Amino acid sequence: MIEGILPKIISTELDIVVRYIVFEGKQDLEKQMVRKLQKYKNPDATFIILRDRDSGDCQDIKTKLKQKCEEANKSQAIVRIACRELESWYLSDLEAVEKAYDLSNLSSRQNEKKFRNPDELGNPSQELKSLVPEYQKINGSRIIAPYLNIENTRSRSFYHFISSIKRIIQS
Secondary structure (H helix, E strand, C coil): HHHHHHHHHCCCCCEEECCCCCCCCCCHHHHHHHHHHCCCCCCCCCCCEEECEEEEEHHHHHHEEEHHHHHHCCCCEEEEEEECCCCHHHHHHHHHHHCCCCCCCHHHCCEEEEEEEHHCCCCHHHHHHCCCCCCCCHHHHHHHHHHHCCCCCCCHHHHHHHHHHHHHHHC
C-alpha cells in the first residue's frame, strides 16, 4: 500500500531513497523490530513504523512500539497506528476502491454513516470484502493504493500517517 501512495507524496526531484523493512505480521514486528532497527546504520534515516490496531488499545500499542524504537536507539522514529486495519483507509475512499476494481456506484455510498468514519468499524476487512467479494488483503492493497486520495481526512489514522510523511519530506 505504501509503495502505491508514496509517488503521490514524494517528488522524483527530491533526493529521497525509500527502503522498507517488512515483517511477517504483528508478532514478528514486535519480536524483531529492535534488532532490525539497530542494524540500520544510516544516521540520517528516518523511520515510520506502521501497524494495525486491530482490537488492541491504540495508545498502548503506540507506547510499546515507541519503547522498542528507544531500545534500538531510534527514538526519532515515528509510530503510526492504522485504526483498526488498513482496510479502514480504503473504506474512507470508496472512490479509490471503485476505480481499482472497475465498479460503479460504490463511491455514492461514501456518505453512509459507517463510511464517514471508518476507523470506528469493528471489522473493516470484512466490510470491504462484503462490498468487493474479490478483495484480498495483499493484492487488494496493491490495486487500491495508487487511487487513494492523499488529501482524504475521513480516516484520522490515514490523515496522521500521510501528514507524518509530508513532515519528514519538508524537514
